[in-house]
Amino acid sequence: MAIEVRIPTILRNLTDGSKAVEGKGGTLDELFSDLDTRHPGLRAKLVKDGKLLKFVNVYLNDEDVRFLGGLGTELTDGDSVTILPAVAGG
Amino acid sequence: MRFDSLLDSLGHTPLVGLPRLSPSPDVRLWAKLEDRNPTGSVKDRPALWMIDQAEKDGLLTPGCTILEPTSGNTGISLAMAARLRGYRIICVMPENTSEERRQILRMWGAEIIASPAAGGSNEAVRVAKGLAAEHPDWVMLYQYGNEANARAHYETTGPEILADLPSVTHFVAGLGTTGTLMGVGRYLRERVPDIKIVAAEPRYGELVYGLRNIDEGFVPELYDESVLTTRFSVGASDALRRTRELLGQEGIFAGLSTGGALHAALGMARKAVKAGERADIVFIVADGGWKYLSTGAYEGTLEEAETRLEGQLWA
Numbered sequence A: 001m002a003i004e005v006r007i008p009t010i011l012r013n014l015t016d017g018s019k020a021v022e023g024k025g026g027t028l029d030e031l032f033s034d035l036d037t038r039h040p041g042l043r044a045k046l047v048k049d050g051k052l053l054k055f056v057n058v059y060l061n062d063e064d065v066r067f068l069g070g071l072g073t074e075l076t077d078g079d080s081v082t083i084l085p086a087v088a089g090g
Numbered sequence B: 001m002r003f004d005s006l007l008d009s010l011g012h013t014p015l016v017g018l019p020r021l022s023p024s025p026d027v028r029l030w031a032k033l034e035d036r037n038p039t040g041s042v043k044d045r046p047a048l049w050m051i052d053q054a055e056k057d058g059l060l061t062p063g064c065t066i067l068e069p070t071s072g073n074t075g076i077s078l079a080m081a082a083r084l085r086g087y088r089i090i091c092v093m094p095e096n097t098s099e100e101r102r103q104i105l106r107m108w109g110a111e112i113i114a115s116p117a118a119g120g121s122n123e124a125v126r127v128a129k130g131l132a133a134e135h136p137d138w139v140m141l142y143q144y145g146n147e148a149n150a151r152a153h154y155e156t157t158g159p160e161i162l163a164d165l166p167s168v169t170h171f172v173a174g175l176g177t178t179g180t181l182m183g184v185g186r187y188l189r190e191r192v193p194d195i196k197i198v199a200a201e202p203r204y205g206e207l208v209y210g211l212r213n214i215d216e217g218f219v220p221e222l223y224d225e226s227v228l229t230t231r232f233s234v235g236a237s238d239a240l241r242r243t244r245e246l247l248g249q250e251g252i253f254a255g256l257s258t259g260g261a262l263h264a265a266l267g268m269a270r271k272a273v274k275a276g277e278r279a280d281i282v283f284i285v286a287d288g289g290w291k292y293l294s295t296g297a298y299e300g301t302l303e304e305a306e307t308r309l310e311g312q313l314w315a
Helices: A009-014 A028-038 A042-046 B044-056 B073-085 B099-107 B120-134 B147-164 B179-191 B236-250 B256-275 B290-295 B302-309
Strands: A003-006 A020-023 A056-060 A080-085 B015-017 B027-033 B065-069 B088-094 B111-115 B170-174 B196-203 B230-235 B279-285
Touching: A003 A028, A009 A042, A020 A028, A028 A042, A042 A056, A056 B230, B015 B147, B027 B147, B027 B256, B044 B073, B044 B147, B065 B073, B065 B120, B073 B088, B073 B099, B088 B099, B088 B120, B099 B111, B099 B290, B111 B120, B147 B179, B170 B179, B170 B256, B179 B196, B196 B236, B196 B256, B230 B236, B230 B256, B236 B256, B236 B302, B256 B279, B290 B302
Parallel strands: A003 A080, B027 B279, B065 B088, B088 B111, B170 B196, B170 B279, B196 B230
Antiparallel strands: A003 A020, A056 A080, B015 B027
């Protein structure tokens, strides 16, 4: 079961420069743990004390996972996950 | 309609139906035309409310200098009001914003300090906070944390929508300072059971996210996640496509952030149709397309337009 994960520029030092990597997991939490086995340190940049970090936004098929189920958000094959730092508008 | 002055004509914008883009008679889309404000954007509401509040609080007195980090529209609204009220204004603006925005700001007498393109508005906020610390006599209204921003929408935009469309089921707007969504969202939540409040956040090119560290991100102080039902990230390609559909099918010439809001609104409409539920979905047309002509957003193929927008703060 493969899920595409888009990595922001500032975290690509952990993915050998790759813009997107593939991972697996039934939930977002499992996906991040799976990614961390191949890209050590990635999970710690996104999650602390079982929660997404404040300045990290994660989108499942363009929808913010904080409104879906947070780290418990369920994933299915072919899903696309995008990680982005929080930025200002206005 | 007659008003004593331009500033008095703020708000009371039309809410127009979209008969061609609405999927069915039971699931309808409505556009709130905020380009019909004094300087042509939704930001006139928070800008005037922030200035009025600062005057009431005694923070702004004649001859004062206003400082504001802005990607354009808020600065333009503030510049017009500052000109009329006799304030000097300095806008800190990312350098990757459209030329029209700069020209319009200068036209109303604003001074512009450019902040680096990499990092987008986060950098503008950082630079402005630094300047504010160096110049304690300057007044930073700070749209990202000024409660008068959200209150302007709670007191005006929200009531206008509910009065015009009591059957409203969804409210969709672009997410920037979060002021529109917080203000209108709270107002409607207090009065409309099961209202859905939906944010459409622009997803820019990589340059804009070029922060030094992930912990240098920025979340506006006004933001309260509990007001929202959900939040979508909309890329330039979807925003462009929807902006052109709105123009081609309904005749509405809007800026690109509106395309983002329409994309999220159509997504909610599709869900309602699937679930067999009725829906009246209101979305905000934040501004007209005029300020974005130089970006080439309205010409050539979508792919060409998307390429031209790469690295730009298009919303």
